[in-house]
Amino acid sequence: MKDIKTKEVTTKPKTKNPASRIPKELMRTAILESKEKSQTIANARDNDMGEQSPSEYASGKVSSAEEWAARKTGRTVTRAGKTAAQASYEKIKTRAAGKKEAQEKAEKEASRGTGDTQAPDQASREAPKQKSREQAVSRVRIKERENQEVQIQKAQRQKAISDAVKTKEQKIRAARETPRIQNGQELPETKRFSIREQSQKAAATDTARQNAIRQKQPETIWIKEKPRKPPEPKTMQKRTIKTAPQSAKISIQSEQKLRAASSNALTARMQKQMERRAAKQAAKKAAMQTSNSVRRIQKTARAGQNTFKTAKAAVEAAAKTVQSMMAALGAAGAVIVLLLVIMVGIIGGAAFSGSSESNEALSQEVLSYTATIQKYANQYGIPEYVSVIQAIMMQESGGRGTDPMQSSECPYNTRYANSPNAIQDADYSIQVGIQYYADCLKEAGCTSPQDMDKLKLSLQGYNYGNGYITWAIRKYGGYSAENALQFSNEQAASHGWSAYGDPEYVPHVLRYYSSGGLFAGLFGGNGQIVSVALTQLGNEGGQKFWSWYGFDSHVAWCACFASWCGDQAGLIESGKMPKFSLCDDGIAWFQSKGKWKSRGYSPAPGTMIFFDWNWDGTSDHVGIVEKTEGNVIYTVEGNTSNMVAQRNYNINDNTIMGYGLIN
Numbered sequence: 001m002k003d004i005k006t007k008e009v010t011t012k013p014k015t016k017n018p019a020s021r022i023p024k025e026l027m028r029t030a031i032l033e034s035k036e037k038s039q040t041i042a043n044a045r046d047n048d049m050g051e052q053s054p055s056e057y058a059s060g061k062v063s064s065a066e067e068w069a070a071r072k073t074g075r076t077v078t079r080a081g082k083t084a085a086q087a088s089y090e091k092i093k094t095r096a097a098g099k100k101e102a103q104e105k106a107e108k109e110a111s112r113g114t115g116d117t118q119a120p121d122q123a124s125r126e127a128p129k130q131k132s133r134e135q136a137v138s139r140v141r142i143k144e145r146e147n148q149e150v151q152i153q154k155a156q157r158q159k160a161i162s163d164a165v166k167t168k169e170q171k172i173r174a175a176r177e178t179p180r181i182q183n184g185q186e187l188p189e190t191k192r193f194s195i196r197e198q199s200q201k202a203a204a205t206d207t208a209r210q211n212a213i214r215q216k217q218p219e220t221i222w223i224k225e226k227p228r229k230p231p232e233p234k235t236m237q238k239r240t241i242k243t244a245p246q247s248a249k250i251s252i253q254s255e256q257k258l259r260a261a262s263s264n265a266l267t268a269r270m271q272k273q274m275e276r277r278a279a280k281q282a283a284k285k286a287a288m289q290t291s292n293s294v295r296r297i298q299k300t301a302r303a304g305q306n307t308f309k310t311a312k313a314a315v316e317a318a319a320k321t322v323q324s325m326m327a328a329l330g331a332a333g334a335v336i337v338l339l340l341v342i343m344v345g346i347i348g349g350a351a352f353s354g355s356s357e358s359n360e361a362l363s364q365e366v367l368s369y370t371a372t373i374q375k376y377a378n379q380y381g382i383p384e385y386v387s388v389i390q391a392i393m394m395q396e397s398g399g400r401g402t403d404p405m406q407s408s409e410c411p412y413n414t415r416y417a418n419s420p421n422a423i424q425d426a427d428y429s430i431q432v433g434i435q436y437y438a439d440c441l442k443e444a445g446c447t448s449p450q451d452m453d454k455l456k457l458s459l460q461g462y463n464y465g466n467g468y469i470t471w472a473i474r475k476y477g478g479y480s481a482e483n484a485l486q487f488s489n490e491q492a493a494s495h496g497w498s499a500y501g502d503p504e505y506v507p508h509v510l511r512y513y514s515s516g517g518l519f520a521g522l523f524g525g526n527g528q529i530v531s532v533a534l535t536q537l538g539n540e541g542g543q544k545f546w547s548w549y550g551f552d553s554h555v556a557w558c559a560c561f562a563s564w565c566g567d568q569a570g571l572i573e574s575g576k577m578p579k580f581s582l583c584d585d586g587i588a589w590f591q592s593k594g595k596w597k598s599r600g601y602s603p604a605p606g607t608m609i610f611f612d613w614n615w616d617g618t619s620d621h622v623g624i625v626e627k628t629e630g631n632v633i634y635t636v637e638g639n640t641s642n643m644v645a646q647r648n649y650n651i652n653d654n655t656i657m658g659y660g661l662i663n
Contacts, residue, residue: 087147094140138488338465360511369540376431382439386535391513405433437462443469456506460484463505529606533624533636539644557621558622561638576662583619590660608660
């Protein structure tokens with residue numbers, strides 16, 4: 001700390017403020033005394049003399065420091081008081097001189113008024129003197145103000161020094177008390193250690209700590225290693241490749257056994273078994289021919305033909321083949337034919353819907369964002385892709401966290417850092433993710449959720465970035481599982497990474513999404529219509545539904561909503577339900593098909609539920625059954641309070657008129 005010089009107020013020599021030297025002198029004195037004391041203790045220890053404990057030594061030093069600081073502070077305060085008293089005396093003296101001069105001036109002016117002939121000469125002589133006196137008074141007043149400022153500064157410095165001394169005393173007192181405390185208890189005199197023992201104990205503690213750190217290092221390295229999720233097996237491919245060879249092997253072995261048995265003795269029972277095996281072989285051959293026909297039709301459909309009409313024709317052809325086989329084989333081959341029908345359905349459904357598609361349920365977290373997804377899907381011009389976006393969110397996060405669409409690294413994220421999970425606002429994450437997916441759809445040229453080839457291209461682009469879409473179209477004409485894996489390997493190699501993206505992102509997403517085509521109606525359309533209906537929760541006014549039906553203005557749109565959901569799920573195309581705008585027309589259709597059940601029936605998800613509010617025999621309202629739990633039916637309904645909403649009823653509610661069955 002630099003020495004502080006006082007402002008010069010007199011002609012005396014300048015002096016330094018002694019208070020500024022207190023911290024330095026205190027530090028210097030304490031250090032010197034500490035060295036002397038340490039030497040004394042060392043000499044006493046060498047001579048086997050009794051030594052003073054560190055706490056007693058610190059206590060003595062604090063006491064001496066306190067006494068020295070008190071003496072020094074007292075002297076400083078005394079000097080400051082004397083200086084203040086001197087300044088006050090000078091101030092009073094100056095005021096008295098000023099009053100005296102003013103009185104003399106008044107007397108001179110009075111004598112000038114009495115006609116004294118010598119007054120002008122005297123006044124001219126006194127004028128310079130008066131001016132010098134005024135200047136002197138002005139200088140005195142300036143010095144007084146400066147003295148006051150100096151006194152204020154001195155008081156502030158003294159306070160700061162006093163605070164510093166108190167703080168240092170507190171630290172020394174804490175240091176003095178510390179050696180006496182261990183685990184919240186004061187150590188007795190017998191447990192106090194010498195300076196050498198304390199240093200040895202500290203060195204041993206440091207060595208033990210370093211050894212513990214070295215032992216824990218490998219654990220830390222393994223904790224940082226992030227486990228990788230093993231890829232999911234491609235069940236459909238394994239099933240297709242392995243089934244035929246296994247059956248062939250079993251068949252060959254069985255035939256060899258039968259030949260060996262027949263060589264010994266052919267019984268009537270064995271002959272019947274041979275006939276049944278022959279029937280199975282014929283059925284298997286016909287099934288292979290049907291499967292080949294389906295594959296050829298699928299290949300033609302990918303080249304640009306109408307997917308649904310072609311698939312429908314294939315299924316009808318397969319059905320006719322099955323009927324002819326049933327007539328030929330009779331009762332013995334009925335079970336085999338039924339298995340063939342199921343196999344044809346699986347092959348066709350896998351080809352048109354994706355090999356990994358299984359329609360797994362969406363989580364409640366994802367469903368809770370339905371209204372938000374619908375809002376931004378409408379904003380960016382892709383309202384028909386709500387189900388696709390839900391499937392993407394399900395794969396990305398399951399609807400959990402502040403970044404459910406995992407869109408932090410998208411270029412449209414301008415609020416947060418472009419790093420994983422940086423977005424802290426779920427609504428903003430959904431907006432950015434949907435805006436980016438709209439670009440992927442446009443880049444892929446996808447105009448309908450039923451265009452599965454281009455839809456898959458857009459999905460893989462959402463995971464890799466839409467640069468993949470341009471690359472895949474230029475080199476291969478679109479998406480395939482093989483080029484998705486190739487792109488991942490090339491990008492990982494170019495960036496020096498162990499992996500890039502998810503090469504199986506498309507089948508992973510399609511687990512939670514159904515295209516709503518023909519096979520969705522044949523194999524599980526009920527669950528699909530419920531999923532579609534849930535995506536529209538919160539829609540008000542129903543313009544989307546009644547304008548889709550063909551109306552130009554607002555109408556009672558509950559039946560229009562049910563028909564729209566059925567169309568999106570592929571149920572109208574497959575003939576599983578009608579397109580109707582009047583509830584009674586829907587009831588008449590279900591009754592004509594033998595698919596009507598009255599009140600008291602326990603409906604499955606996807607069933608149409610009709611209501612009669614005033615019991616006049618005419619249906620007033622229709623909804624879609626979401627689920628049935630015990631005696632409670634949960635529904636999704638359009639035009640309930642002029643919006644799409646969820647409701648529930650007792651299974652015996654007398655307003656329920658009946659049910660239209662989908663399957």
